[in-house]
Each structure stands twice: as C-alpha cells, then as structure tokens.
Amino acid sequence: MHILVLGAGVVGTTTAWFLQKQGHQVTVVDRQSRAGLETSYANGGQISVSHAEPWANPSAPLKVLKWLTKADAPLLFKPRLDPAQWRWALSFLSECTSSKAAHNIRQMVNLGTYSRAQLQALRKELGLEYDHLEKGILHFYTNPEEFDGAIEPTRIMQDLGCDRQIIDANRAVELEPALNPIKHRIAGATYTSEDESGDARKFTQALADRCQQAGVNFLYNTDIVGFDHAGERLLGVQILNAGHHETLRADSYVLCLGSFSAILARQLGLSLNIYPAKGYSITVPVKNEEAAFNVSLTDDEYKLVYSRLGDRLRVAGTAELNGYSRQLNLTRCRAIVRRTAEVMPEAGDWDKAEFWTGLRPTTPSNVPYIGKSHFANLYLNTGHGTLGWTHSCGSAAALADIVDGRKPEVDFTFAGV
Template sequence: MHILVMGAGVVGVTTAWFLQKQGHRVTVVDRQNQSGLETSYANGGQISVSHAEPWANPSAPLKVMKWLFQPDAPLLYRPRLDPYQWRWALSFLTQCTSAKAAHNIRQMVNLGTYSRSQLQALRQEEGLEYDQLDRGILHFYTNPTEFDGALGPAQIMRDLGCDRQVIDADRAVELEPALKPIRHRIAGATYTSEDESGDARKFTQALAKRCEEAGVEFLYGTEILDFDRASDRIMGLRTLREGHHETLRADSYVLSLGSFSAILARRLGLFLNIYPAKGYSITVPVRNEEAAFNVSLTDDEYKLVYSRLGDRMRIAGTAELNGYGRDLNHTRCRAIVRRVAEIMPEAGRWDEAEFWTGLRPATPSNVPYIGKSHFSNLYLNTGHGTLGWTHSCGSAAALADIVAGRKPEVDFTFSGL
C-alpha cells in the first residue's frame, strides 16, 4: 500500500520508518527543505516517561490565574478573539480534576514506556547517534509546596511501572554535582534512571536518512493546501511546490503536522482539539565542564528541562498560549537564562545563548490523537504536546499496527474520530 505521511518532524519521520518496516511504500510531505526543522528543531531533548503529569491537574487553574499578568510566567495564557483557543481553554479546565489527571497520567506513562523501548531497539538496530545520554532524569524542587504536590503523581507513575523514585537533596547532588550551589534550596527531588536525553533534530534527520535509504520518498518544500475527497475517502492532497500546484495521491494518508494538524483537519470538517503552546529554548556552550550538568534535569517549578548535548547545554520550557506566531518574546528568553545562571552560574557561557521558539501541538489532556479517523483511509498521529519525541516511536509503531489491522501492544485509548 502507498501511504502518504503529512509532516517531517520527529513524529512524521518515525511514522514513515515504522510503516516502511511493514512493507508499505511511503511518501513524506513537508513544507520545510529538510526534516526536523520546526518543533523538533531545538526542543528540550528529553525522553521523559517521568514527565507524565499533565498540565491539566487540580492545581493548574489557580496557577494560571496567578500567572495571567506575569510576562515571564511558566504558563502564559493570552486571550484572543479565537473560538478555538477558548474551546481549548474550557476543555483544559474540565481535565483539571484528580480523576482525569490520574487517567491521563496512565495514558502517557503507558505510551511513554512503550515508546522508550521502541526507541532503544531502533537505536541499537540502526546505530543512530544524536548526542544521546542514558543517565536518567532528575526532577528537582526549590519550592516545598511544588515538591509535596509532585509526590502523588510520582506514586501513580511508580504504580504504572515508571520507576520515579523520591530522593532528598543530598542524593540529588550526589547524582548531579552541578546542583551543589543550590543544595540548601532543594526541598526534594525525584529520579528516573531509565529516562534519557539527546538531540531530537539530530535523531530526526538521522532517521530520515535511514528512511530514504530504505526507499521512503521525501517531498520537501511542499505546502499542503487542501484535500480531494469523495464520501468517506481522501482521494488526494492539493499541494504547492516551487510555484506549481499538484495533487498527490496515495492509498492512505497520515496526518502528523503538529499544531497545524488542527487547521488542515478543519478542511474535512474534522475537529481536533489541538492548540499551539509556544515553547522556548536556549542552547548554550559549556564553559566549565566541572560545573555543567550531565544528568538531564527538570525544574518543575519553572517548567524547564535541561539536556546535555555534547559540548552544548539545552534548556527549554514554558508555554505561551497566544496563537500561531513564532516571534521571540525576549522577556521569556531572559527569564530562562536568569533561572539557569542562578542555579549553575559557572556552567555555561550564558551571554552566548541561542534563543529559539517552537509551537508544541497541545491537547487539553496532553494525550495525543493516535488512530483512525472517520475517513476510511485517513489516520492521525498528532497532538503530542511537550512529549513529541518521548512518544514518537511508540505512537508510530502503534499506528503501523493499526494500519495493518492489528491490535497495538500498548495499553492506550486510541482515537477513532
């Protein structure tokens, strides 16, 4: 079967890989001139099963209200005259109960654990190199209230098989000596030894190369405009490439366009409750090896993640719900630099930080859309939010099973829109 995958980010490329492994002929379409140039380009770099607590939880509404007029807030909501933004926000509030948060944690831990094992097998099979480190992820808390609030979700994750251990400040500094300057401020921490880190863009582009060697065709510089459809079937994609209009045809189609999936799906009358959560990152050269971290870190109070990428450090996070614009907000950029320089002042050349922003495709529950749509030959693999790379291999492997008519190996509620 010929399958056309829309999107060449980490989710689209892993989808192409697992589909071609099943013997399908695969074409990937993307508007950029190579893979991994949008949300996969400079993200946080974590394979973080332990980062499964959704934004929508019982403490979220009060925090969002407190942060509403704080320009450097970890989660910034800027109301717009956009019905899709308001619909997303109202749905977010309905997910903020203890029962729904626990359900969503289960979904994300199950998918994350499965996906991490798929990634590890793929890496070993293909010999991929992407500045990966398998030294675990350490969540640290400088606010006692935030630490206390993390204990319940951490217990749920342990019950589901994610070994997120609660540790004290001394053990945190033992695992990561770079935290020593703030040892006296650490209220507590958790550590998940099986989690990993690495450069998502390098991974995506290395895997895209393997895909091409296996026969996958990539059509870069191609903008998707609309669909040709007949009843419940997609008959083709209307595209624009180098000024020429062309209709691309295949037997089946997979929508993996991140935040833009929702816009294109509306052309079919298909509603996906995905809204862009603009995230920021800084990439900084290491200045002092002894002061720099090697264990991947998560600063939950400030919603930041830290990954070591060779001689670089990547710190990413925060979320801005403010439409599809990707202009850099320098107040938010400086807030990241300020926080990290405060924690480990000697680690990096902070004045040389490279700033970047990307649009995470967030659902209100943080649970992605994976599965078959109500169109007989259209599949969904999108809406992964902050966990696109963490969930990419697992969602791609599961979708390949669904396309083949098999039940996926992971315990997850798949979409059937």
C-alpha cells in the same frame, strides 16, 4: 500500499520508518527543506516517561490565574478572539479533576514506557548517533509546595511501572553534582534512572536519511493546502511546490502536522482539539566541564528541562497560548537565562545563549491523537504537546500496527474521530 505521511518532524519521520519497515511504499511531505526543522528543531531533548503529570491537574486553574499578568510565567494564557483557543481552554479546565489527571497520567506513562523501548531498539538496530545520554532524569524542586504536590503523581507513576524515586537534596546532588550551588534550596527531588536525553533534530535527520536509503520518498519545500475527498474517503492531498499546484494521491494518509493538524483537519470536518503552545529554548556552549550537568534535569517550579547535548547545554520550557506566531518574546528568553544562570552559574556560557521558539501541538489532556479517523483511509498521529520526542517511536509503531489491522502492544486509548 502507498501511504502519504504529512509532516517530517520527529513524529512524521518515525511514522514513515515504521510504515516502510512493514512493507509499505511511503512518501513524506513537508514545507521545510529538511526533516526536523520546526518543533523538533531545538526542543528540550528529554525522553521523559517521568514527565507524565499533565498540565491539567487540580492545582492548575489557580496557577494560571496567578500567572495571567506575569510576562515570564511558566504557562502564559493570552486571551484572543479565537474560538479554537477558548474551546481548548474550556476543555482544559474540564480536565483539571483528580480522576481525569490520574487517567491521563496512565495514558502518558504507558505510551512513554512503550515508546522508550521502541527508541532503544531502533537505536540499537540502526546505530543512530544523536548526542544521546542514558543517565536518567532528575526533577528538582526549590519550592516545598511544588515538591509536596509532586508526591501523589509520582506514586501513580510508580504503580504504573515508572521507576520514579522520591529522593532528598543530598541524593540529588550526589547524582548530579552540578546542582551543588543550590543544594540548600532544594526541598526534594525525584529521579528516574531509565529515562534518557538526546538531540531530537539530529535523531530525526539521521532517521530521515535511513528512511531514504530504505526507499522512502521525501518531498521537501512543499506546502500542503487542502484535500480532495468524496464521502468518507480521501482521494488526494493538494500541494504547492515551486509555484505549481498539484494533487498527490495515495492509498492512505497519515496526519502528522503538529499544531497545524487542526487547521487542515477542519477542511474535512474533523474537530481536533489541538492548540499551539509556544515553547522556548536556549542552547549554550559548555563553559566549565566540572560545573556542567550530565544528568538531564527538570526544574519543576519554573517548568524548565535541561539536557546535555555533547558540548552544548539545552534548556527549554515555558508555554505561551497565544496563536500561531513564532515571534520571540525576549522577556521569556531572558527569564530562562536568568533562572539557569542562578541554578548553575559556571556551567554554561550564558551570555552566548542561542534563542529558539517552536509551537508544541497541545491537547487539553496532554494525550495525543493516535489512530484512525472516521475517514476510511486517513490516520492521525498528532497532538503530542511537550512529549513528541518522548512518544514519537511508540506512537509510530502503534500507528503502523493500526494501519495493518493489528492491535498495538500498548495499553492506550487510541483515537477515533
């Protein structure tokens, strides 16, 4: 079967790999000149099963209200005359109950555990190199209330098989000595030894190269502008390449366009509740090897993640719900630099920070759309939010099973829209 995958980020590229591995002819279409050049380009770098507490939880509404007037807030909601934004926000509020948060944690932990195993098997099979480290992820808390609030979600994750241990400041610094400058401020921490880190862009581009060697065709510098369809079946995808309009036809299609999936899906009458959450990252060279971290870190109070990528340090986080603009907000960039320099002043050359921003395709529940749409030959693999890198291999493997009529080997509620 010929399958057209729309999008060459980490989710689209892994989808292409698993589909071709099952014998399908695959074509990938992307507007960029190479794979992994948008949201996958400079993300936080974590393969983080332990980062499964959804944004929508009982404490979230009050926090969001408190942050409304703070330009450097971890989660910034900037109201717009945009029905999609308000629909997303109202749905987000409806997800902020204890029962729904627990359900969503279950979804994300199950998918994350499965996905991490798929990534590990793929790395072993192909020998991929992407600055990966298998040193776990340590969440640290400098606010006692934030630490207290993390205990119950951690217990839920433990019950689901995620080995996230609750530890004290002494154990945190023992695991990662780079935290010693703020040891006296750490109220508590958690540690998940099986989690990993690595450069999502390097992984995506290395896997795209392997896909091409296996016969996958990548059409870069190609804009997707619409669809041809009749009834409940897609007939083709309208594209624009080098000024020429044409229609690409295949037997089936997979939508992996991140935040832009919702916009295109509306042309088909599909309502995907995905809204872009603009995230920021900084990348800096290591300044002092002895002061730099190796364990991947999560600063939960400030919603920042830290990953060691060879001789670079990547720190990413914050979310801005403010439409599709990717313009840098320097206030938010500097807030990341300020916090990381405070936590470990000698680790990186903070004055040389490279700033980046990308649009995370976020659902109100933080649970992605994976599965078949009500169109007979259109499948969805999108809406992964901050966990696209974490969930990519598992989502792709599951989607490939669904395309072939098999039940995926993961306990997850698959999409049907």
